[in-house]
Amino acid sequence: MSDKTVNRRAFMTAAGLAGAAVATGARAQTPDPLITEVQPWNKQLGDGVQANPYGSPSKFEKHVVRRDVEWLTVSRESSVNFTPLHELDGIITPSGLCFERHHGGVAEIEPGKHRLMIHGLVDKPLVYTMDDLKRFPGRINRAYFLECAANSGMEWKGAQLNGCQFTHGMVHNVWYAGLPLKALLDQAGVKTNGKWLLAEGADSAGMTRSIPIDKAMKDCMVAWNMNGEALRPEQGYPLRLVVPGWEGNMWVKWLRRLEIGDQPWHHREETSKYTDLLADGRSRRFTWIMDAKSVVTNPSPQAPLRAKGPNVLTGLAWSGRGAIKRVDVSLDGGRNWTTARIEGPVLPLSLTRFYLDFDWDGRELLVQSRAMDDTGYVQPTKSELRAVRGVNSIYHNNGIQTWLVRGDGETENVEIS
Amino acid sequence: MSRFRELVIAAALLACGPAFAQSAPPVALGRPALPQEIAAWDIDIRPDGVGLPPGKGSVKDGEQIYLERCAACHGEFGEGAGRYPVLVGGQGTLTKDAPDKTIGSFWPYASTVFDYVRRAMPFGDAQSLTADETYALTAYLLAMNEVVKDDFVLSKENFASVKLGNVGAFYDDDRETTEKAFWREPCMKDCAREPAKILNRARALDVTPDSKTGPKVE
Structure with missing residues (x-):
């Protein structure tokens, strides 16, 4: 028996779960007609190639969609929807399920009509076409999570939305291809007093954010490809900025302009929005980094437990400060923890998948997960966050989530003492 | 080079x-960006006034533009129609239960108003206001928030003299010091004396969209 198994058993005992597993390998009473009878799909020809030249999910997966919360915003053009995290596995988010956040609707831009301008404190102000960018040497491809700073923002004052799609679904993880921003900035030649970069979108909101030049040079990308295909329109087609580990609002979509300056611009999205109002009435600004966070996606309110006996608990963890080092899971509301099994690639600034295989005896569970990153930062409880920040900061709620799994398997979003 | x-x-x-x-x-x-091209796209404004176009506009003219172009969403008095953003009031609410973060109560810089209106407003008809109209509208929004008087005329020249009250309340991210306690070795066993008690449930609020019905297609 491996150490891991021993540890897990000790944990189950602590949680009052060991030895209580109910045998679920039900004995068949009558032969299963799905086996004994020839089914239509065993007999008839299916669709040929080209029935669906750009493939889409099975018709039996129609429930797997982005959803919005209508009362949150007044207009769908300036709104948000949410990734169905509870329906996914692995670490990559399918392009069509990546949550959307627009401020002026989805800009529709023919790639041949798109331009990227670099100007300001540079030796050579430049204009690039998409063709120029795709011929540029030094292309890279990388996986990064993007989390909206307001993810879980509706939960500051208590449990509000019943589903990890709504509480945590403003995050996605995509494999991008494009250029290091540094390659383009070096070509333009940033002057020594060029300390800030303003990124601007071509949409009707003209989205802008100020980014320190050090970050721009370190790991930012201009990307035109996601998960192997062109960016989806709602993700900024034909070109978006990638700002690894930093809040999603900075990842300007439909990117058309990069201006170098010696000071930040203090535009709307970094003053009126995306500043964190604290209990004393003062506000933190430039809170760009997304701290370590995790959530159990299964079980969760939209994905309850269906049966006693063997079950797979799974979830996602991420940190804007580096790579995920460890994820602990509690089934008793945080009194006792066991370390989950991290599986698949553990990439810095990317979603990381964890699992905990467990036997459920039908008793109530208070399920939590707690992420730790390689800087040693440990995801705090919601009470710990509120003690420092109050409840009015909207953004950067990375507190530990609790799901109540009831005796019938139904699962609820709750707050606990 | x-x-x-x-x-x-x-x-x-x-x-x-x-x-x-x-x-x-x-x-x-x-290829090199031409000066006319840079001028066409470089519409951003900074708090020190860098980027402001030549021009001016009065509170009085701004009121007219506001009623025609803005009031349908933001309300005749900036109170916000439906759930569109409230533009006025909120002073003294930042430490309260439901803070109203308006230009007058929260925004640190008047330049942000000018910049945002110039690039993104009116909603759905962005970049349709002239420089003078944007000055006038900004002046009116400042007057509605009692930052300037009703006879004020805002211009490129006097812009930097306009100060908003909340500017001193912003400070740079300090999480690495004020939240240093979150870098730690976490407890694994018997971490709480009492079993956890449920304090509140999302279900009680009943504001989650029904997962059984698909999203509305318009």
């Missing part, structure tokens, strides 16, 4: 591997 910078780029490219070593000179892609 200076000879020095060329050398730096050459060195950087060399470091990337042999494939780049041969293409050491700057990449011959992209």
Whole structure:
């Protein structure tokens, strides 16, 4: 028996779960007609190639969609929807399920009509076409999570939305291809007093954010490809900025302009929005980094437990400060923890998948997960966050989530003492 | 481009591997941005007034523009129609249960108002206001928030003199010091004396969209 198994058993005992597993390998009473009878799909020809030249999910997966919360915003053009995290596995988010956040609707831009301008404190102000960018040497491809700073923002004052799609679904993880921003900035030649970069979108909101030049040079990308295909329109087609580990609002979509300056611009999205109002009435600004966070996606309110006996608990963890080092899971509301099994690639600034295989005896569970990153930062409880920040900061709620799994398997979003 | 910078780029490219070593000179892609092109796109404004276009506008003219172009969403008095943003009031609410973060109560810089209106408003008809109209509208929004008097005329020249009350309340991210306690060795066993008690449930609020019905298609 491996150490891991021993540890897990000790944990189950602590949680009052060991030895209580109910045998679920039900004995068949009558032969299963799905086996004994020839089914239509065993007999008839299916669709040929080209029935669906750009493939889409099975018709039996129609429930797997982005959803919005209508009362949150007044207009769908300036709104948000949410990734169905509870329906996914692995670490990559399918392009069509990546949550959307627009401020002026989805800009529709023919790639041949798109331009990227670099100007300001540079030796050579430049204009690039998409063709120029795709011929540029030094292309890279990388996986990064993007989390909206307001993810879980509706939960500051208590449990509000019943589903990890709504509480945590403003995050996605995509494999991008494009250029290091540094390659383009070096070509333009940033002057020594060029300390800030303003990124601007071509949409009707003209989205802008100020980014320190050090970050721009370190790991930012201009990307035109996601998960192997062109960016989806709602993700900024034909070109978006990638700002690894930093809040999603900075990842300007439909990117058309990069201006170098010696000071930040203090535009709307970094003053009126995306500043964190604290209990004393003062506000933190430039809170760009997304701290370590995790959530159990299964079980969760939209994905309850269906049966006693063997079950797979799974979830996602991420940190804007580096790579995920460890994820602990509690089934008793945080009194006792066991370390989950991290599986698949553990990439810095990317979603990381964890699992905990467990036997459920039908008793109530208070399920939590707690992420730790390689800087040693440990995801705090919601009470710990509120003690420092109050409840009015909207953004950067990375507190530990609790799901109540009831005796019938139904699962609820709750707050606990 | 200076000879020095060329050398730096050459060195950087060399470091990337042999494939780049041969293409050491700057990449011959992209073209110089023309001054007219930069002027057409460079519409951003900074708190120190850098970027402001020539022009001016009065509170009085701004009121007219506001009623015609803005009031349908933001309300006749900036109170916000439906759930569109409230533009006025909120002073003294920042420490309260439901803070109203308006231009008058929260925004640190008047330049942000000008910049945002110029680039993104009116909603759905962005960049349709002239510079003078944007000055007038900004002046009116400032007057509605009692930052300037009703006879004020805002211009490129006097813009920097306008100060908003909440500017001193913003400070840079300090999480690495004020939240230092979150870097720690976490407890694994018997971490709480009492079993956890449920304090509240999302279900009680009943504000979650029904997962059984699909999203509305318009």
